[in-house]
Amino acid sequence: xxxxxxxxxxxxxxxxxxxxxxxxxxxxxxxxxxxxxxxxxxxxxxxxxxxxxxxxxxxxxxxxxxxxxxxxxxxxxxxxxxxxxxxxxxxxxxxxxxxxxxxxxxxxxxxxxxxxxxxxxxxxxxxxxxxxxxxxxxxxxxxxxxxxxxxxxxxxxxxxxxxxxxxxxxxxxxxxxxxxxxxxxxxxxxxxxxxxxxxxxxxxxxxxxxxxxxxxxxxxxxxxxxxxxxxxxxxxxxxxxxxxxxxxxxxxxxxxxxxxxxxxxxxxxxxxxxxxxxxxxxxxxxxxxxxxxxxxxxxxxxxxxxxxxxxxxxxxxxxxxxxxx
Amino acid sequence: xxxxxxxxxxxxxxxxxxxxxxxxxxxxxxxxxxxxxxxxxxxxxxxxxxxxxxxxxxxxxxxxxxxxxxxxxxxxxxxxxxxxxxxxxxxxxxxxxxxxxxxxxxxxxxxxxxxxxxxxxxxxxxxxxxxxxxxxxxxxxxxxxxxxxxxxxxxxxxxxxxxxxxxxxxxxxxxxxxxxxxxxxxxxxxxxxxxxxxxxxxxxxxxxxxxxxxxxxxxxxxxxxxxxxxxxxxxxxxxxxxxxxxxxxxxxxxxxxxxxxxxxxxxxxxxxxxxxxxxxxxxxxxxxxxxxxxxxxxxxxxxxxxxxxxxxxxxxxxxxxxxxxxxxxxxxxxxxxxxx
Ligand SMILES: Nc1ncnc2c1ncn2[C@@H]1O[C@H](COP(=O)(O)OP(=O)(O)OP(=O)(O)O)[C@@H](O)[C@H]1O
Ligand SMILES: Nc1ncnc2c1ncn2[C@@H]1O[C@H](COP(=O)(O)OP(=O)(O)OP(=O)(O)O)[C@@H](O)[C@H]1O
Ligand SMILES: [Mg+2]
Ligand SMILES: [Mg+2]
Numbered sequence: 001x002x003x004x005x006x007x008x009x010x011x012x013x014x015x016x017x018x019x020x021x022x023x024x025x026x027x028x029x030x031x032x033x034x035x036x037x038x039x040x041x042x043x044x045x046x047x048x049x050x051x052x053x054x055x056x057x058x059x060x061x062x063x064x065x066x067x068x069x070x071x072x073x074x075x076x077x078x079x080x081x082x083x084x085x086x087x088x089x090x091x092x093x094x095x096x097x098x099x100x101x102x103x104x105x106x107x108x109x110x111x112x113x114x115x116x117x118x119x120x121x122x123x124x125x126x127x128x129x130x131x132x133x134x135x136x137x138x139x140x141x142x143x144x145x146x147x148x149x150x151x152x153x154x155x156x157x158x159x160x161x162x163x164x165x166x167x168x169x170x171x172x173x174x175x176x177x178x179x180x181x182x183x184x185x186x187x188x189x190x191x192x193x194x195x196x197x198x199x200x201x202x203x204x205x206x207x208x209x210x211x212x213x214x215x216x217x218x219x220x221x222x223x224x225x226x227x228x229x230x231x232x233x234x235x236x237x238x239x240x241x242x243x244x245x246x247x248x249x250x251x252x253x254x255x256x257x258x259x260x261x262x263x264x265x266x267x268x269x270x271x272x273x274x275x276x277x278x279x280x281x282x283x284x285x286x287x288x289x290x291x292x293x294x295x296x297x298x299x300x301x302x303x304x305x306x307x308x309x310x311x312x313x314x315x316x317x318x319x320x321x322x323x324x325x
Numbered sequence: 326x327x328x329x330x331x332x333x334x335x336x337x338x339x340x341x342x343x344x345x346x347x348x349x350x351x352x353x354x355x356x357x358x359x360x361x362x363x364x365x366x367x368x369x370x371x372x373x374x375x376x377x378x379x380x381x382x383x384x385x386x387x388x389x390x391x392x393x394x395x396x397x398x399x400x401x402x403x404x405x406x407x408x409x410x411x412x413x414x415x416x417x418x419x420x421x422x423x424x425x426x427x428x429x430x431x432x433x434x435x436x437x438x439x440x441x442x443x444x445x446x447x448x449x450x451x452x453x454x455x456x457x458x459x460x461x462x463x464x465x466x467x468x469x470x471x472x473x474x475x476x477x478x479x480x481x482x483x484x485x486x487x488x489x490x491x492x493x494x495x496x497x498x499x500x501x502x503x504x505x506x507x508x509x510x511x512x513x514x515x516x517x518x519x520x521x522x523x524x525x526x527x528x529x530x531x532x533x534x535x536x537x538x539x540x541x542x543x544x545x546x547x548x549x550x551x552x553x554x555x556x557x558x559x560x561x562x563x564x565x566x567x568x569x570x571x572x573x574x575x576x577x578x579x580x581x582x583x584x585x586x587x588x589x590x591x592x593x594x595x596x597x598x599x600x601x602x603x604x605x606x607x608x609x610x611x612x613x614x615x616x617x618x619x620x621x622x623x624x625x626x627x628x629x630x631x632x633x634x635x636x637x638x639x640x641x642x643x644x645x646x647x648x649x650x651x652x653x654x655x656x657x658x659x660x661x662x663x664x665x
Contacts, residue, residue, distance in 0.1 A: 190603035193615040215532040218605040259537035
């Protein structure tokens with residue numbers, strides 16, 4: 001995978017400083033705390049985790065929108081963690097961002113054609129190319145016939161169509177990587193599948209890399225190659241989609257899978273086996289493994305004392321859990 | 326309303342129904358329509374919906390965004406916005422025609438007392454300056470149903486039922502996590518011991534573990550207290566957690582009413598079939614499919630079957646509007662199920 005790596009993140013930390021009265025140091029929110037992974041060109045990866053686990057912060061750090069506290073980010077062979085202005089401009093022209101909340105993502109007073117023109121103008125794409133690029137990308141996301149949509153405002157579009165405009169905007173600069181933060185969580189199941197299929201098709205056609213962020217594993221299962229499971233600022237398990245579903249190793253991953261229902265009339269009488277409690281504070285995280293206070297398989301004296309390193313019990317299957325030492 | 330709710334473990338069911346009406350269904354809905362005025366016409370949000378729900382059964386109302394689920398709940402609870410254009414039909418609870426009651430009697434005897442509702446996104450509507458416990462007790466203080474001390478005692482009890490630590494009674498909403506806030510809202514719906522509780526998307530804003538924990542709590546309440554739930558959601562998998570019956574809506578109309586055992590295995594209406602096929606599954610290996618096109622506008626819905634334009638099984642007959650046909654313990658609004 002080495003030569004093929006598009007994005008490499010090494011031991012990344014993003015801590016937000018908390019200040020009392022605006023100047024007295026009052027601790028850190030450790031939103032991303034020691035994250036390492038690589039993504040190959042053409043590969044789609046899902047990052048799944050609970051609300052507040054740091055998924056959006058991880059993305060924002062990769063995009064240069066949040067400053068890393070430590071660690072390395074390498075995109076297409078170029079180090080990005082220095083936050084140099086010209087690096088960031090270059091990076092953003094190669095990464096398309098589909099942000100959380102499709103309904104808030106589009107300016108209500110802008111037509112579809114203006115929304116799509118903006119990134120071209122900002123990145124100084126020659127004016128003569130605009131029209132053709134806009135039409136091509138709208139065709140690609142199936143906003144057709146193009147004439148019907150060019151002059152529409154977001155409120156005149158269905159949820160799925162709005163999300164396609166967001167994807168078109170992320171695509172228009174022909175990025176190498178698309179990062180999509182909860183791209184479909186607000187949409188109906190049937191529209192969800194439509195949007196995910198669309199991104200998948202574009203990914204294959206242009207050999208793009210994709211990072212999906214979600215807390216709903218079942219909807220992205222068919223649209224990515226690997227899954228990273230995030231819990232309280234750490235990636236606790238990284239493996240293939242098939243492995244994570246059939247052979248989850250981390251107790252948190254197991255709990256997450258237990259929690260997801262399939263439509264089944266038997267559900268009415270079946271109680272789900274879910275660990276009690278809530279994710280820890282990221283300001284004062286527990287010592288040892290972040291999951292140990294909720295873990296049904298805790299090894300006392302180990303898990304509550306020392307932070308587990310990454311183990312690789314099977315090739316390509318990584319897990320941060322003492323059970324696999 | 327009885328005064329000694331604290332000591333009860335079983336909900337009061339005898340307080341409105343006499344034994345004669347207890348034999349009939351708990352809820353009977355006949356030809357309910359709810360239309361709204363809009364700047365460019367009339368929105369037919371709920372059109373001619375009829376169904377019955379038996380005692381001890383819970384119902385899931387499913388369908389895509391905008392199909393009229395919340396509006397149907399509003400029609401049942403008479404929680405109407407100002408711009409109502411049409412509100413007709415009949416709703417019987419325990420044999421009482423709710424739409425005939427005066428607003429005063431409805432408020433005193435039905436809303437919160439017999440039927441309560443957890444509204445969509447209610448967890449963000451808790452009052453930030455009131456303690457959570459006081460808010461949960463509020464339905465009991467209306468019309469001086471209970472004194473404050475008894476009401477708070479009852480609030481403490483429902484907190485236990487939904488799994489919120491008693492200490493949280495004295496906290497403010499912003500001090501609670503999303504999951505705890507949602508539980509508090511559910512506690513408020515249970516506090517007056519209603520027979521029927523309507524939950525509108527109670528967990529869609531929460532993540533999976535919290536969602537599963539809350540569904541576990543609701544199932545326990547359903548089993549132990551014998552409450553009837555109506556669960557409104559566009560998440561089909563979640564709907565199967567609580568449903569004994571399923572009501573599937575499309576573009577303002579009921580298209581299928583079916584037993585959960587049949588519906589989740591093999592629904593009858595072509596729309597319901599496509600909807601089920603679009604649900605991603607974790608355990609069963611099945612690539613999800615989607616429904617091309619989008620639902621019609623409720624301003625000028627097409628004549629005939631509303632799903633016809635997107636339906637793979639469409640035939641000439643579909644130009645006319647189908648009736649609700651009875652088929653294998655279910656009712657299906659589709660010409661394919663016309664008998665004989
Ligand atoms: N700018 C900031 N300053 C301080 N804390 C922050 C900041 N941004 C995020 N956080 C905190 O960092 C933690 C992780 O937040 P993040 O938004 O990354 O989570 P998430 O996994 O994307 O959650 P969700 O699924 O709800 O979107 C949260 O506790 C959040 O409150
Ligand atoms: N007060 C109102 N005035 C005008 N139109 C309304 C009003 N309330 C709802 N509608 C419209 O009625 C239709 C049904 O809305 P409703 O909220 O019942 O849908 P829903 O099935 O609950 O959708 P969702 O899953 O998105 O909550 C929609 O087209 C909506 O825009
Ligand atoms: Mg986020
Ligand atoms: Mg609704």
